[in-house]
Amino acid sequence: MTPLLQFEAVEKSFFGVRVVKQVSFKVGQGRILGLVGENGAGKSTLMNLLGGNLQPDVGSMQFNGNIFAPKSPGNARDAGIGFVHQELNLFPNLSIAENLFLTDFPVNGPFIRRGVLQQRAAALLKQVGLDLPPVTPVEHLSTGERQLVEIAHALSFDARLIILDEPTTSLSTRESERLFSLMRQLRSDGRSIIYISHALGDILRLSDDVVVLRDGEVVGDFSAAGLDQSKLVSLMVGRELKQLFPTRKPASAGDGTNEPSSLMDVRGISQAGVARDISFTLHRGEVLGISGLMGAGRTELARILFGLDPHELGTIKVEGLELTGSPKRRIQERMAFLTESRREDGLCLEASIADNMALVTLPSHARTPLRLLDFTRMREALGKIREAVRLQSKLNDGQAVKTLSGGNQQKVVLAKWLLAEPRILILDEPTRGIDVGAKSEIYQLIHELADKGAGVLVISSELEELTGICDRIMVMSAGKITGEFASVEFDRERILNAALPA
């Protein structure tokens, strides 16, 4: 059988730098192809070529047996290629049905045929297993449901090939499972899927074939059967990444003693609908993980600790003194909060690397009497911190943050907070959407901080990550702490059980 899609020696350069080199691979009819690679390996460029946002310099693509050279997203769509991007492209102020047929409304003269619109939308929703009235505004939908709407959109123009780019990063486990079974069903309908993800376990579980990209080149093209995760990782990184997680020295208080000494004492925090009687202690030099399912209240707890949201009951004490007031006060107390959505809450995307890094500590670089910024001193501090977070040296301080890969963006956010020399660092999903290499570096940074005596609170949905880097793990479920495990008793099953709703 002829493959549905074929890349033939495709190349693409930007400003003389080849980002896609001699890429050739095939996507078979009715197959799921897993596409993996570190951030910056060329996956996005490749998909932009396929979607008609970019045109290849050299080489060609074939789709359905014909030469395929899309000039615009419209061309790709007309050919039968549907994209579901990581950042969903839906309009929350419109209904599901309107979103599905926005460019293709069934009309009668100038008017939309509303009955036909609802009918067609309902049929599509049924195909993706979404049991909602088509008139529901998209703003009432969860992320998982919105994703299904995007897939329904691809089906609305009968896409033969559907590209799913990191579809599960913001889905709960149950929503992911639902998506996976839909993917399998689409495959059995004879449609093909390109599945891009950093979740290698899912890639191996779902894909028929796996293509590995590194530095713009195909470094592996396998049948998924017989592959394993460590092989994929070593191909992606290009070296045997022996240890994703650095070895953890026993927790120390930073003063040479091994006595745990309390840094932050949280007692009886409660807030209606968000937190129930939460008490715990964070010690000096400790990495404390918070595990739990999506929506267990972990981010909400972090926001309360950082003073972003109020709490009705309970106290937060840092070294015996009660914390009150706004995030500004918390920052003065040397607390830092790395949010889960770095693009929205963590960075000024249009601003430069330097401006972003200096944001929190800007006042400390001002010189009296006029409080003007001392740029020499600031640059010096920035230079040091760049090294500390291992930001790639080819990146220019003046470059806009939005041009960086996810891993480098996260390093900029970390640098911003590290400049303030925090004693308490709250990290919410610090490695989401980041490639393996950068992940490992961020883990090392976390440990270095703890070794210097800071207390680090890590929220993560990846259990493996928490067991890999934490000294202790707390589990939350429905706004309550439902379990606590010291590193010797880390056990996937027990932690998961504690996380499940009672």
Place this chain on the structure above:
Amino acid sequence: MKNSFRRFLILALNHAIFLLFVAVLLVFSLLSPKFFTTGNLANLLVQSSSTAVVGVGMTFVLLTAGVDLSVGAIMFVAAAVAGKLVLLGAPLPAVLIAIVGVGLASGLVNALLVTRLGILAFIATLATLYVGRGFGLWLTQTRAMNLPDSFLTLGTTKLAGIPLPLLIAAFVVALAHLTLTRTPFGRQIYAVGNNLDGAKKAGLNTGRVLASAYVLSGLCAAIGGILSLAQLGAVSPTFGTNREFTAIAAAVLGGTSLFGGRGGVFPGTVLGAVLIQSVENGLVILNADPYLYPLVTASIIFLAVLLDSTRSRLLAHWSRRRVFVEKTI
């Protein structure tokens, strides 16, 4: 208990226009027996027709997350051109065609500045505001132009007992309402206003959608200018001044968001226009100091914008994720 309070508050904010409307009617009715009479109310509606029509055009632009500051100037140019032609003895149909032409052309200029040259709507329409006013002043030689009574009958003619301006306004509103709610173009306006980049990615011709909104706004402004002219009977050098703000206030009071993507012309903008006119009408009846009018109008606009931002903020705050449901005993 808390939830029902919230629901009530949101309901009140979403329907603030109705509450305000009732409050205004009540206050003026109590202050003057002349206010709540059939004659005055009918008069009020006719007076509102111009603001409503201009507000309808403004609603289209606001829905795309833009703004059109030039509508007052377009009203002035349209009225000045109409006045000139009438005084030169041009037949009525020619005058009307010229006015439509003025509206479409002005809107097209705004559209090109915003979509082709990529100038911020605020700046682009501010520029056309000044160009329009300058052109109008040159055309009228900064002298007031009094129109013959034959033209003024336009404002008082009745069809089936309904004043012509009211009929025209109703027609414009109905057409706009159908366009926004029932046509692909209308729904695409909401998409563009919500997320311009997203709309582009979804394959919409965003340039055309945006341009159409500005052209429609220009057209509505020209029609509104003539409705005003028919009532005032003269084109003074200040004709249409500050009417962009009344139009924005009418739309925003009616629930259209300055952030784009939310709102509509009916009942929204229409009620907003009538509300603003009621206040002005009431002040006239009460013989209030004319220098107070701008202050009162300013307060209304402030109130409108405050309502918009409060509603957005509360909704964002309350729609925050809850992780468990509080059990009620």
